[in-house]
Structure formats: structure tokens, C-alpha cells
Amino acid sequence: MNENRVSERSLAPTANALFVAWTERTGIAVEVWAxxxxxxxxxxxxxxLRALAEALAAIEEGVWPRAVAVALTSGPRGVRLTVSHDGAGEPWPGSRLAVLHATFLELGGRVNVTYVPGGGTTLTGTIAADRLGR
Incomplete structure (x- = not known):
């Protein structure tokens, strides 16, 4: 057994609890794609989990969409967090986006934001497998 795996933990339980609490507080549905x-x-x-909470806070602060979609995947190439919303406002408040960039940079990853005026925004953060010790 790989000793490093013993100290690893699953993201699903904490992420699910975050989604439930955020939806109850804001009334905005979180659709979990993965x-x-x-x-x-x-x-x-x-x-x-910090990045996910920051992304949800940014959405709540800036655009108040009808729905938010989240995918958090892990595989041989690494980990990917995608957060999309259908809000028409500013894509992400600047200070929140700076925190998201800094969080992923600290983890050895990167962030990409795609914004469609009036059509929503998608934020994708990735961390390569070599940063996960795989």
C-alpha cells in the first residue's frame, strides 16, 4: 500500500455539504456534473475546497444566476475544477479572481476564465498529476 495514499482524503463529502449550505442560503441551485x-x-x-468556496462567493457577490454547474474531476492527468453560471453580470469580481488565481498557483495549477457577455461564465482550474504525487 502506498503510504502517501493513507493521508489523502476525498473531496466529495465536504463539497456536497458546501453546495447544500450555499443553495439553502442563496436559493441558487448547484447542478453537480461530476x-x-x-x-x-x-x-x-x-x-x-477553498477555491470552490471562493468561486461560489464570487457568484453570489456579483451575478446571482439562476443556476450554477460544478464539475470536480480527478484522473491520471490531474484534477480539474469547473464552475459555470448563467448570470449576465461581471464574470468574477477582480479581488475574488485574484484569490482564485493565487490558490491554484500555490497548488502548482492554473486558472482559465471564459466569459460570454450576457451568457454566463466558466472558470476552470487545473492541477497536473505530477503536483498530486502521482
Whole structure:
């Protein structure tokens, strides 16, 4: 057994709890497209959950869409967090986007934001497998 795997943890339970609490507070539905059940190192898990909470806070602060979609996947190439919304406002408040970039940079990853005026925004953060110790 790989000793590093013993200290890894799953993101799914904490992410699900975050979605439920956020939806109850805001009334905005979170559609979960995919939620990794594969465990990742604690530093990566903590960073991804911070990024997810920051993305939801940014959406709540800026655009108030009808729906938010989230995919959090983990595979041989690494981990990917995608958060999309159908809001028509600013894509992400600047300070929140800076925190998201810094979080992924700290984890050895990167963030990409795609904005369609009036059509919503998608944020994708990735962390390569070599940063996960795989």
C-alpha cells in the first residue's frame, strides 16, 4: 500500500455539504456534473475546497444566476475544477479572481476564465498529476 495514499482524503463529502449550505442560503441551485470520489493529498483537497468556496462567493457577490454547474474531476492527468453560471453580470469580481488565481498557483495549477457577455461564465482550474504525487 502506498503510504502517501493513507493521508489523502476525498473531496466529495465536504463539497456536497458546501453546495447544500450555499443553495439553502442563496436559493441558487448547484447542478453537480461530476464530483471526484478519488482521494487527493490534504493540501490539494484544502486548496480546491477553498477555491470552490471562493468561486461560489464570487457568484453570489456579483451575478446571482439562476443556476450554477460544478464539475470536480480527478484522473491520471490531474484534477480539474469547473464552475459555470448563467448570470449576465461581471464574470468574477477582480479581488475574488485574484484569490482564485493565487490558490491554484500555490497548488502548482492554473486558472482559465471564459466569459460570454450576457451568457454566463466558466472558470476552470487545473492541477497536473505530477503536483498530486502521482
Amino acid at each position: 464530483l471526484a470520489d478519488q482521494a487527493v493529498p490534504p493540501k490539494i483537497a484544502d486548496g480546491l
